[in-house]
Amino acid sequence: LRTPLTTIMGYTEALQLGLGKTPEKRKQYLASIASCADDLSKLIDELSLYNKLSTSRIICHPVPTNFSRAIHSFINEDLEYLKSRNVNVSYNTDDSIIAMLDEKEFQRVVFNLLANTIKYRDKDTSEVLIQIYRKGKYAEFTYQDDGPGVPPEKTAHIFEAFYRTYEARSKTSNGSGLGLAIVAEIVTAHKGRYRAVNENGLKMIFDIPLKEGSNTN
Numbered sequence: 001l002r003t004p005l006t007t008i009m010g011y012t013e014a015l016q017l018g019l020g021k022t023p024e025k026r027k028q029y030l031a032s033i034a035s036c037a038d039d040l041s042k043l044i045d046e047l048s049l050y051n052k053l054s055t056s057r058i059i060c061h062p063v064p065t066n067f068s069r070a071i072h073s074f075i076n077e078d079l080e081y082l083k084s085r086n087v088n089v090s091y092n093t094d095d096s097i098i099a100m101l102d103e104k105e106f107q108r109v110v111f112n113l114l115a116n117t118i119k120y121r122d123k124d125t126s127e128v129l130i131q132i133y134r135k136g137k138y139a140e141f142t143y144q145d146d147g148p149g150v151p152p153e154k155t156a157h158i159f160e161a162f163y164r165t166y167e168a169r170s171k172t173s174n175g176s177g178l179g180l181a182i183v184a185e186i187v188t189a190h191k192g193r194y195r196a197v198n199e200n201g202l203k204m205i206f207d208i209p210l211k212e213g214s215n216t217n
Contacts (some may be wrong), residue, residue: 062100
């Protein structure tokens, strides 16, 4: 919160003191204020959501859902945006799996994963592979990108609130440190499990309960 707020205060003071002596400078200062205000608004929204999730004031209401169809629907809603950000998504899914899913909340999971791929990639184009298959009483949903991954000793911590894998990533624009914590809370609210591994990029694995009686494998 302090990072964008300090910037807003600094540029506001500069304008009050008349330091923006040209229209171009004033425009630059105002653009920086607007950008930081937007960062601040997004961070407050994420803090509010995380607080509600972690104190169980938001409760997921999972219902039997075709898991693959739901994920395709989420991605298709953001397809134009993903194309504009050079993100390609491919699938390897069992289209018959019926999982217990709160679609509204799980869409937030997918959005946060995609946002992280874009924020932390080291290539101009990102390749994302989504897989869904049965694993006992669970539907295993895996999300893998071709980014830089995470140092092995830090993968166990990436779902913790405010945890940053690289200390240099301190700017709000590089993430609030809440995205994966929110993902973890939503998956937990689904009575699911989560973990991450490095596999030619970061691979995140989520186990979501199947509809009762549908675990045939």
